[in-house]
Amino acid sequence: MWSDNETLRDLVNFSHVAEVAAERIVGAKGEPLSLGISGDWGVGKSSMMKLLRTSLEAREDVDIRFVEFNAWLYQSYDDARAALMETITAAVVEQAVEKKDTLSAKARKRAASLFGRVKKLRVLGLAGSALFDYMTQGQITPFIAGGMATMGGLLDGEVSGDDLKRVKELTAEGIKGGKELLDNEKPQEKSSDEGSETPRKAIQAFRDDLEATLAELNITLVVLIDDLDRCLPKTAIATLEAMRLFLFLKHTAFVIAADEGMIRQAVRTHFEDVALNDDLVTNYFDKLIQLPIRVPPLGTQEVRAYLMMLFVDAEESLDDDQKEDIRLEVCRRLGETWKGERVDKAFVVGLVSNCSSGLINRLALAERIAPILTTSPNIRGNPRLIKRFLNTLSMRTSMARIQSVAVDEEVLVKLLLFERCGDKDAYAELLRAVNESEDGHAEFLADKEARARNNEAAPPLEKPWNDLFHQNWLSLDPPLAGRDLRGALYVGRESHPIISRADELSSDAIEVLDMLLRMNSSSSTVNDELARLTNQEIARITDKVISKARQETAWGVPPILNALQSLAGASPAAESSIVAFFNEVPSTQIKASIAPRLNQVEWGRRVLTGFLGRLDIATPTRKAIVAAGKTS
Known part of the structure; x- marks a missing residue:
């Protein structure tokens, strides 16, 4: 068996694409960079990501710290934005611990403060930024946004007791969130280098501290984000939005592996209330991705x-x-x-x-x-x-x-x-x-x-x-x-059932079916055996004989015609099925010799009448049918 997971073994000469991407990251010389590895599901985006990492690890001209983030693993368990921040921060702090002997006291303090800043941003994001625009600077908490549908219910003329109760809860929560933010807006007793922090200032301070720490460590942080196209639209967009917090920071490079088509659909779903054309969706993606790299399709x-x-x-x-x-x-x-x-x-x-x-x-x-x-x-x-x-x-x-x-x-x-x-x-x-x-x-x-x-x-x-x-x-x-x-x-029956004659028919019915398929002429013995079967068994046998008859390509008097005649005489249902079958037989397959045989029975004469109504029936066949009709 072959593993279905991503691999470091390049079997189709994709390494050169990874080398090009690695050169761009190294060549940026600390300037911010974002790359997008795109392609359909299963084409090798994750393998390309691993090849890129291998290529970067082999270079001695740059000190790189890798962060691997899979938003799909956090889906429904954590806020993707906060998880991404904590993952990146943990990698930087770990690097700082390894190099603590060469860092200044200020740099060590700055690195140590990063976790505290992430916690504060978590609180600001989850407790709410405020109830009104003048409190929030244009932000709305997820809690308040989630309750907009309840608020909207007051305007549809169907106000219930549950609606009023929910509004009270939302109002109380909003006032609480607003108070907390107003408290955050007030100057706090902090050291002179921290100063007072609003939510906007907290975000900028986090960026400044992270960028300064990376510079002090003299490393390039390469963040590898995979499986974004497996996420629900909400998680995918949340991760992309979280990237904006880090994008364009010096000493960082973001590499995103995703099916571009699915990300575009996530953007449309996220902004469903906004009329987005293809150009706007493209612009959203292009603002995040500076260097798109598409995994080549295999020829x-x-x-x-x-x-x-x-x-x-x-x-x-x-x-x-x-x-x-x-x-x-x-x-x-x-x-x-x-x-x-x-x-x-x-x-x-x-x-x-x-x-x-x-x-x-x-x-x-x-x-x-x-x-x-x-x-x-x-x-x-x-x-x-x-x-x-x-x-x-x-x-x-x-x-x-x-x-x-x-x-x-x-x-x-x-x-x-x-x-x-x-x-x-x-x-x-x-x-x-x-x-x-x-x-x-x-x-x-x-x-x-x-x-x-x-x-x-x-x-x-x-x-x-x-x-x-x-x-x-x-x-x-x-x-x-x-x-x-x-x-x-x-051996392939896991994908389709194997249905044999023995699964559907009694032993007596199977014997009759075998007799029918071996008939070379009419047989009263076969007719008597058919008469002993139930109508349900005759119907199943008729289906199987008709299926066999479909393999015929010339309808003169093939042996299978004897079986069809016996079945048609056994039950009205079988007769109807056989007439319907002959109505579907292509005109090119109908030969003149069939006319005398079908003309012997009433259902056969109906079939011949149907043949005469076809414009494409062969002239010899038409003449034979007309002649047979004159003798009846």
Whole structure:
């Protein structure tokens, strides 16, 4: 199994992007900087963050202190803004303790005061900044803002006792908050260097002390904020707003990893009462992020290399040093793909001494499926989704081995690709065909696979089989039409039920179904056995026979027609289902020889009348139907 977590091992030559980001941070020489690492879920933003940290840690020309902050972990447990402040402060104070022997007394005092300032900012933020604008300087406490809906309830003409009680509570709380703030506005008995502090002054004092401490320590504080796009809009915006407290402080660099699209949606949700156009949302993000870095999407070359490296990493015959040498060569080669170089099976096999046959087969598999995993709308070369695909494949392979189910791994891969990326209705059609087949073959795929492999004589592909994914899937080796797929579907049953005939039918009904499917002519014995079954069992048998009949491509007098005739005579419901089936049979499949057979029974004559009403029915078939009608 392959780990789904971020990694320090660069398998697709992303290190150069991390190096560029590291150069920008070092090159800022203490000037404030904010970077945004963006990309869709699972493309490797967290791994890019780790690669960036590794690159910075390897540099000797700058002293860097790292702070890792995951807002998602604090969601619903703490105020994200206060948590970010405390995390940053703890890192600075810890650094100050380590360097206390080289710091001045004033610098030590300033560093020690940072925790006290964070506590005060917590109190100011949670107790409320005041009730009125002239008290708050434009701020509203979360408590008062949260009660606005109750206040608004007084204006809708539906005032209840609970409303009045809530207003009293809010008023009392507001007066208390206002009094506390007014007390804060009064000069306090403090040392001369602290002076009196309003909330605004407290924030500025915190910034000043932090910036001065960083300068005294001669370090650059690099704050790595990850998983912001996992947060609810409120937490995401609160974290971004908290960043504003630290942004543009000297000796700081903020690196934010997030899906830019989700952050933009969070901004829209947060300011839902304000008419925001795309430009305003963009401006909000751009004011926070000075240097945007997007994780490059993987092309076919990178997906192929990524798959091959995952297989190399899982190869037990190779030691860690060999795997690392191969990784470095693959990344070097990826850096040369712009001039026509390729990372393919031949290249990787050439890097592995005494390459095992198992690894060679897996490298060949990677080469075949890489284009589909790159272009499939459901995967699009996403590294995390590719890992999950391979982990599911590994689990099913193990399940087959443990349960002694004979199955070809390449068949498992092809079916799993279809399950993950194909049209749901088309996949259901495949399942139905296998479940209803006596030998587990999906015979309807034969013409489709032939057409996808450039056999012009095969019928043209129709939706959804004619889109790019399904055509590529049909042409992918091995062909499936002539294979028993029951074992492969059995080990994948966690995603779909396996429904066999024995699950739905009594033993007597199963025997009758087998007799129907073997009929080559009419049989009174079969008709008598059908008469002994319940209407419910006849209905289930009819569905299965019709499913088998759908595999026919020429309707003259195929053997399955005998089964349909027997069923139609067994119950009115079965007759209606069979008439409906024939009404859907394409005109091109209807042959003249069917007319005399259907003309023998009343329901058959109704079907033939329907055929005559079609404008595209073949002339010989039309003439045969007319002639049969004259004899009845």
